[in-house]
Amino acid sequence: MSSHEESVLSPRVVVGVSGGIAAYKAVSLVRELVLRGAHVTVIPTASALKFVGMPTWEAISRNPVTADLFDGVAEVRHVALGQQADLIILAPATAHTLASVAGGFAGDLLGTTILASSAPLVIAPAMHTEMWENPAVRANVELLRGRGALIVGPESGALTGDDRGPGRMSEPADIADVALGALVPKTLRGKRVLISVGGTREYLDPVRFIGNRSSGEMGTSLARAALARGAEVTIVHAHFEASLPSGARAVSAPTAQEMHDVMMAEQSSHDIVIMAAAVADWRVREPSEDKISKAGQGDSWSPDLVRTPDILRELGEHKTPSQLLVGFAAETDADEKVREQSARTKRETKGADVIVLNQVGRKIGFGTLDTAVTLISASPQSLSFEGSKTSVAGRLLDALPEH
Numbered sequence: 416m417s418s419h420e421e422s423v424l425s426p427r428v429v430v431g432v433s434g435g436i437a438a439y440k441a442v443s444l445v446r447e448l449v450l451r452g453a454h455v456t457v458i459p460t461a462s463a464l465k466f467v468g469m470p471t472w473e474a475i476s477r478n479p480v481t482a483d484l485f486d487g488v489a490e491v492r493h494v495a496l497g498q499q500a501d502l503i504i505l506a507p508a509t510a511h512t513l514a515s516v517a518g519g520f521a522g523d524l525l526g527t528t529i530l531a532s533s534a535p536l537v538i539a540p541a542m543h544t545e546m547w548e549n550p551a552v553r554a555n556v557e558l559l560r561g562r563g564a565l566i567v568g569p570e571s572g573a574l575t576g577d578d579r580g581p582g583r584m585s586e587p588a589d590i591a592d593v594a595l596g597a598l599v600p601k602t603l604r605g606k607r608v609l610i611s612v613g614g615t616r617e618y619l620d621p622v623r624f625i626g627n628r629s630s631g632e633m634g635t636s637l638a639r640a641a642l643a644r645g646a647e648v649t650i651v652h653a654h655f656e657a658s659l660p661s662g663a664r665a666v667s668a669p670t671a672q673e674m675h676d677v678m679m680a681e682q683s684s685h686d687i688v689i690m691a692a693a694v695a696d697w698r699v700r701e702p703s704e705d706k707i708s709k710a711g712q713g714d715s716w717s718p719d720l721v722r723t724p725d726i727l728r729e730l731g732e733h734k735t736p737s738q739l740l741v742g743f744a745a746e747t748d749a750d751e752k753v754r755e756q757s758a759r760t761k762r763e764t765k766g767a768d769v770i771v772l773n774q775v776g777r778k779i780g781f782g783t784l785d786t787a788v789t790l791i792s793a794s795p796q797s798l799s800f801e802g803s804k805t806s807v808a809g810r811l812l813d814a815l816p817e818h
């Protein structure tokens with residue numbers, strides 16, 4: 416792996432935490448970054464430690480934490496952390512810390528680290544609305560923005576007291592998206608990417624459905640990876656348990672038929688179409704308007720099922736030569752060769768450019784954070800990736816054929 420790839424897949428990230436109540440949300444941010452493969456060093460300010468203590472930062476970052484300028488003097492820690500960082504995130508950034516960073520103050524370890532670094536700086540402010548709107552704070556934010564800092568949020572919503580307004584720190588996943596996205600080359604800038612996500616639900620009656628175990632994790636990870644690469648992203652989602660990236664346009668399509676209708680309507684305005692959703696192959700011919708009662712059904716009962724449209728196949732029939740169509744194939748056969756052959760046949764019969772093969776079973780594939788996939792294209796060579804769904808999603812997008 417080149418050092419550039421390494422800084423994208425497992426970047427060294429410094430998270431500077433300043434003393435605001437949103438420090439508790441920075442714990443989730445650090446966890447999110449670690450789960451996405453980052454090597455995180457937390458630098459809390461003295462007041463941050465009044466909100467969240469040292470053991471929490473050490474446990475969650477899986478790294479030793481120091482807040483003191485005079486710890487690790489022999490290893491010149493006050494500048495080493497900044498020099499080695501691929502990325503610095505300040506979350507939450509209080510009005511005081513914003514002023515201190517804007518003014519170039521070096522009175523604590525966070526200040527010296529930021530000054531010694533040329534890495535991208537991502538700042539997630541959090542404070543009361545009056546403070547956020549104060550001209551001094553506005554001026555500091557604009558100064559930092561002008562120097563290239565990426566400012567994320569703040570969001571509008573409930574603040575610590577009874578008040579509401581702009582000032583809430585952005586959600587940890589959104590901060591992680593912007594921050595890690597800053598390290599990724601914008602290879603998909605100008606491209607429009609359409610991704611189906613989650614598992615469809617085919618209703619028997621108003622309360623029961625036939626569903627599947629898809630969590631939507633792979634599809635949302637692909638959407639995040641596409642956004643980070645500069646693409647415009649549309650997500651068409653059935654049922655999912657993952658969180659949707661806030662930078663994407665989202666359209667709901669709970670059933671196979673609805674997903675079919677939305678995907679067909681959206682196809683022509685997108686350059687890359689990815690069917691990551693687990694679509695039911697069967698639906699109930701006529702869902703009951705009322706809840707079906709078991710009384711009068713006897714000991715067994717079979718719903719009358721009919722085929723749903725094969726969306727991928729229809730997308731394949733309508734695709735233009737400049738569009739790239741990607742499907743997924745979840746295969747359970749224990750023999751790798753059989754799985755790969757079946758995916759190659761699927762690629763040809765459905766008219767997809769690429770099939771991403773993933774082995775699924777009770778314990779792998781669905782609902783897990785790690786995955787192993789094989790990318791199958793027209794080339795006789797296949798490419799295999801494994802790791803977190805975040806890292807696999809990025810590597811899959813980077814390995815797509817030219818289009």
Ligand code: C5P
Pocket residue numbers: 671690691692693694695696723724725726727728741742743744745761
């Ligand atoms: O044939 P199979 O279900 O294994 O193919 C899987 C691929 O086809 C996935 O990309 C899935 O999203 C898509 N699919 C579809 N419409 C269906 C069933 C699957 O688009 N009715």
